[in-house]
Amino acid sequence: MLSKLLSIPAVFDLQQKVCNNYNNVKVEFADYIDAEAMCILDIGCSTGVCGQEIFDTENSDYIGIDVTIKYIEYACQAHKHGKYMVMDGRNLDFPDDSFDLVSFIGVLHHMDDAVAKACLEEVHRVIKPTGHLIVAEPVFTANALASNVLLSLDRGDFIRESAEYISLAPQFDVVRKRFFSFPPHRFVSLVATPKKMLQA
Numbered sequence: 001m002l003s004k005l006l007s008i009p010a011v012f013d014l015q016q017k018v019c020n021n022y023n024n025v026k027v028e029f030a031d032y033i034d035a036e037a038m039c040i041l042d043i044g045c046s047t048g049v050c051g052q053e054i055f056d057t058e059n060s061d062y063i064g065i066d067v068t069i070k071y072i073e074y075a076c077q078a079h080k081h082g083k084y085m086v087m088d089g090r091n092l093d094f095p096d097d098s099f100d101l102v103s104f105i106g107v108l109h110h111m112d113d114a115v116a117k118a119c120l121e122e123v124h125r126v127i128k129p130t131g132h133l134i135v136a137e138p139v140f141t142a143n144a145l146a147s148n149v150l151l152s153l154d155r156g157d158f159i160r161e162s163a164e165y166i167s168l169a170p171q172f173d174v175v176r177k178r179f180f181s182f183p184p185h186r187f188v189s190l191v192a193t194p195k196k197m198l199q200a
Helices: 001-007 008-017 024-028 049-054 070-080 113-126 145-152 162-167
Strands: 041-044 063-066 083-086 101-107 125-141 174-184 183-196
Touching: 024 049, 024 174, 041 113, 049 101, 063 070, 070 083, 101 113, 113 125, 125 162, 125 174, 145 183, 162 174, 162 183
Parallel strands: 041 063, 041 101, 063 083, 101 125
Antiparallel strands: 125 183, 174 183
């Protein structure tokens, strides 16, 4: 029942605005997202509310992608800044070295390992050598009963330990790892840079 309700873009958008304090995410990654004129790729943007809250979509070249057509149609109508596209992260229709910043905000826990690794392989291709990958994902926390119960009911079936999120992207070096509060949950925060891959 809940999944059906949240599949309605307007309902999902309202739930995101009411239940999530995205300013916590903005503050957590402020050192990496405050620069103007950045090329940003937001993977799994849904209805766009998260990206609009976190990024300066007016002064940056922001692109949000999602596989859910209804969410992207809603985002295109709801937000005047930024560009929204229906696209699978495993097959990014962008040239190599296109983006200064790529984000996964509460997205990887909706992907199994194979899908997540394929997306991150593509991200490595389209991110600039000097770019940053930022990741914010929920983790189970000892003695946090309310959070753990809610996460067990989450639509994302692949909530991982922090080390397991890191292991999904061997082609990146994690330059910062820490945790932050995203009430009622604790999220892991990762910042990574692309490794230089040897040519075959």
